[in-house]
Structure formats: structure tokens, C-alpha cells
Amino acid sequence: SDEKLDLNDSKWEDIHVITGALKMFFRELPEPLFTYNHFNDFVNAIKQEPRHRVPAVKDLIKQLPKPNQDTMQVLFRHLKRVVENGEKNRMTYQSIAIVFGPTLLKPEKETGNIAVHTVYQNQIVELILLELNSIFGR
Numbered sequence: 001s002d003e004k005l006d007l008n009d010s011k012w013e014d015i016h017v018i019t020g021a022l023k024m025f026f027r028e029l030p031e032p033l034f035t036y037n038h039f040n041d042f043v044n045a046i047k048q049e050p051r052h053r054v055p056a057v058k059d060l061i062k063q064l065p066k067p068n069q070d071t072m073q074v075l076f077r078h079l080k081r082v083v084e085n086g087e088k089n090r091m092t093y094q095s096i097a098i099v100f101g102p103t104l105l106k107p108e109k110e111t112g113n114i115a116v117h118t119v120y121q122n123q124i125v126e127l128i129l130l131e132l133n134s135i136f137g138r
Contacts, residue, residue: 026075027103033068033075034124036108043120046127053127058135061128072128073136075104080132097126 011017026033034042038060045056061069079096086092101121111117128135 023099023103026100032104032106033072034105035064035068036106038064039105039107042105042124043117046120046123054131054134057124057127057131061135076128076132076136080129083129093126093129094122096129097122101125 032039041060042057045060046053048056061072064072079100082089082091083093083096101124102118105121105124107117
């Protein structure tokens with residue numbers, strides 16, 4: 001909302017409040033960051049042989065709207081820093097992928113394949129985190 005926030009207010013000291021707000025922001029977008037019409041393309045990309053996955057995902061990201069690409073780059077660079085501080089926060093590539101996969105990437109209509117989709121959603125997010133520089137450059 002347009003509400004002015006004072007991040008120095010004590011209610012923002014709990015990191016879980018901030019992380020929950022970030023996740024909620026992406027979950028409540030009218031369309032996920034990885035747009036609905038590209039969901040199956042990203043799933044098919046992650047199913048490819050390992051050496052083909054990064055180029056396929058990179059090409060798909062380039063097909064997304066520019067604001068999505070820019071937001072994705074900033075978000076994933078931030079999440080990579082979170083993982084790099086894993087000794088303090090206990091977050092790994094896999095745990096970040098589990099938290100953000102279904103939030104950032106989902107089909108427009110849920111089918112009976114929710115468990116299968118979740119595996120692919122997580123794998124896609126984890127791949128992007130692991131291959132951040134290959135996908136977005138330095």
C-alpha cells in the first residue's frame with residue numbers, strides 16, 4: 001500500500017516479519033514473477049540434460065517482460081547473499097528454493113501434479129541461484 005513505513009520501528013526488528021513481507025509481496029502479485037505462460041517452458045527446461053539447463057533457463061528469462069527480468073535479477077542476487085551468510089542464518093540454496101520456488105513460479109491452474117510441480121519449481125530457483133552469474137552476468 002501507499003502507507004509510509006518507519007523501518008526503525010521495533011516491530012520490524014524480527015527478521016521473520018521482513019522475510020514474510022517479501023514472500024507475501026511476490027505471492028500476491030497478480031501474476032508470478034515467472035509468468036504463467038512460461039511455466040511449462042521453465043519446467044521443460046529443468047527436465048533437460050544438465051548441460052542444457054542453464055542456457056535454456058537463461059533464454060526463457062530473456063523472454064519475460066523487462067520489469068520481471070530486472071526484479072528477478074535483484075531478488076536472486078539478494079537471495080544469493082542470504083545463502084552466502086548460511087553459517088549465520090542456516091539458509092542453503094535448497095532451503096531458499098523450497099521457500100521461494102512455489103511463490104515465484106506456479107501454473108495458472110493447479111492440477112493434480114502439485115507435488116511434481118513443487119519439485120521442478122524448487123529445482124529452477126536453485127539452478128538460478130547456483131548459476132546466477134552465468135544467467136545474469138556479473
